[in-house]
Amino acid sequence: MRAVALLAAVALAGPAAAQSQFEKYQQMTAEGSPVELFEMEGEALWRKPQGPRNVSLEKCDLGKGPGVLQGAYAALPRYFADADRVMDAETRILHCMVALQGRSLAEASKRLFGNADNPSEMEYLTAYVAGHSRGVRMTPGTEHPKERAAFALGQKLFYHRAGAWDFSCTSCHGQENKRIRMSELPVLDRPEDARPIVATWPAYRVSNSQLKTMQWRINDCYRQMRMPEPNFGSEATIALNLFLTATGQGAAYNGPGTKR
Amino acid sequence: MNGVRRKLLALLAAGVLNPIAAWAATWNKDAFSAKNAGDALKNLGAASPQPSGDIVIEAPQIAENGAVVPIEITSRIPNTTSIAVLVDKNPYPLVGRFDFKEGALPFLKVNAKMGETSEVRVVASAGGRHYVATKEIKVTIGGCGG
Amino acid sequence: MAGPMKMRATLGNGFTDVRVLMTHPMSTEQQTKGQPHFIQNVTVKVNGKTVIEGEISQAVSRNPVFSFRLAGGAKGDKIEVSWLDNKGDTNKTEAAVA
Numbered sequence: 001m002r003a004v005a006l007l008a009a010v011a012l013a014g015p016a017a018a019q020s021q022f023e024k025y026q027q028m029t030a031e032g033s034p035v036e037l038f039e040m041e042g043e044a045l046w047r048k049p050q051g052p053r054n055v056s057l058e059k060c061d062l063g064k065g066p067g068v069l070q071g072a073y074a075a076l077p078r079y080f081a082d083a084d085r086v087m088d089a090e091t092r093i094l095h096c097m098v099a100l101q102g103r104s105l106a107e108a109s110k111r112l113f114g115n116a117d118n119p120s121e122m123e124y125l126t127a128y129v130a131g132h133s134r135g136v137r138m139t140p141g142t143e144h145p146k147e148r149a150a151f152a153l154g155q156k157l158f159y160h161r162a163g164a165w166d167f168s169c170t171s172c173h174g175q176e177n178k179r180i181r182m183s184e185l186p187v188l189d190r191p192e193d194a195r196p197i198v199a200t201w202p203a204y205r206v207s208n209s210q211l212k213t214m215q216w217r218i219n220d221c222y223r224q225m226r227m228p229e230p231n232f233g234s235e236a237t238i239a240l241n242l243f244l245t246a247t248g249q250g251a252a253y254n255g256p257g258t259k260r
Numbered sequence: 261m262n263g264v265r266r267k268l269l270a271l272l273a274a275g276v277l278n279p280i281a282a283w284a285a286t287w288n289k290d291a292f293s294a295k296n297a298g299d300a301l302k303n304l305g306a307a308s309p310q311p312s313g314d315i316v317i318e319a320p321q322i323a324e325n326g327a328v329v330p331i332e333i334t335s336r337i338p339n340t341t342s343i344a345v346l347v348d349k350n351p352y353p354l355v356g357r358f359d360f361k362e363g364a365l366p367f368l369k370v371n372a373k374m375g376e377t378s379e380v381r382v383v384a385s386a387g388g389r390h391y392v393a394t395k396e397i398k399v400t401i402g403g404c405g406g
Numbered sequence: 407m408a409g410p411m412k413m414r415a416t417l418g419n420g421f422t423d424v425r426v427l428m429t430h431p432m433s434t435e436q437q438t439k440g441q442p443h444f445i446q447n448v449t450v451k452v453n454g455k456t457v458i459e460g461e462i463s464q465a466v467s468r469n470p471v472f473s474f475r476l477a478g479g480a481k482g483d484k485i486e487v488s489w490l491d492n493k494g495d496t497n498k499t500e501a502a503v504a
């Protein structure tokens with residue numbers, strides 16, 4: 001009942017007024033966000049020698065050359081010849097853990113999503129990598145045949161209804177002026193809506209004090225749609241990530257972000 | 261400065277106490293355990309502050325989540341030496357109290373937890389007198405709860 | 407063992423802006439069923455002199471971020487921010503004003 005009264009009050013003030021106050025909340029939380037702490041920890045992990053080869057990730061090629069972090073996140077997802085597939089930041093980091101450090105896939109992917117008391121190595125590393133793309137224009141791969149195929153698959157998945165509730169991404173992200181409780185729902189197949197979204201992941205989520213990544217976000221959307229859990233770094237999740245990032249390409253990367 | 265702290269600092273200066281023990285002792289348990297703003301302020305020695313337009317509270321009107329509510333405070337009252345922040349409807353309203361010595365400006369930005377929509381109460385102390393300003397912040401919740 | 411802490415001190419218009427990020431659960435009585443774990447004291451020093459002393463509660467958000475302002479200031483001034491929690495854990499960080 002309180003929520004209804006609040007909505008009524010907010011509606012009377014006009015949608016613009018409500019929106020600007022949420023923007024103020026988002027701006028002030030972003031300015032006072034602990035997200036950089038995750039980048040700091042990520043740096044330590046990036047430099048830490050690990051695995052049977054006892055080497056760090058410092059020579060990892062994220063698409064701009066071995067060890068080049070600057071602007072790499074903003075150019076993902078994209079095709080990598082050495083793996084002959086399209087990869088996003090997290091799958092590429094995982095690839096480097098195996099290829100460079102000699103770690104087994106099983107060990108490296110044992111705990112990819114953490115929690116507030118114990119974030120995962122991947123979460124710290126993703127924040128660190130993403131931080132090096134601040135202000136860089138987002139240019140995911142869209143030209144290579146495999147990138148085009150991934151985009152097409154992601155697009156198809158976006159509209160595909162399935163699962164116990166017959167949901168698709170468009171159930172939440174396909175109509176204008178929708179919200180879930182007090183969170184606005186962006187229409188993600190529209191470039192103007194997608195741009196600020198893709199530019200602010202990974203993000204520190206204040207509601208659970210955790211650094212959340214795009215792989216997590218897609219995984220959790222599938223959970224919320226009551227569909228089977230996708231595998232980490234699966235073709236489907238990368239295709240969706242590429243579809244969303246390509247739809248929202250062109251803006252300056254504004255992360256790692258801070259969200260509710 | 262309250263009497264307890266003054267005494268502890270004197271003992272510290274005399275080399276009697278170790279720094280951490282002295283420091284640990286100066287936390288106003290009574291003020292922080294108070295279940296309403298009035299009692300908290302009484303325990304801070306700032307019982308009847310007078311309303312002032314010179315305390316600026318910059319905060320969003322609506323917080324998308326109560327776990328982190330950003331609050332920025334500037335006191336324009338000359339010689340402000342202390343600022344206390346309270347959330348009236350929190351189980352324990354007192355969020356924090358900061359003392360500003362020479363070299364510090366009476367300015368603070370803090371992220372507070374708010375359990376529900378409430379008045380945020382800011383009390384500034386200057387020259388032994390206390391002043392108050394309030395601002396209501398609505399607390400909502402977003403998303404699917406995931 | 408305390409988690410990472412970060413601070414940035416920059417010269418503004420006649421003042422020094424200090425922004426400090428702390429890793430800490432700041433868990434409440436409610437969350438922990440009576441065993442809260444939170445920072446109680448925050449201290450800011452400039453060139454060794456204490457200028458701000460804060461007492462805070464479990465109502466400060468997890469992973470606290472504070473902004474303070476210091477009067478005047480000059481490049482190279484040494485700022486130190488430290489904290490002490492209710493279990494006796496501490497952490498501190500230093501930065502030079504940039």
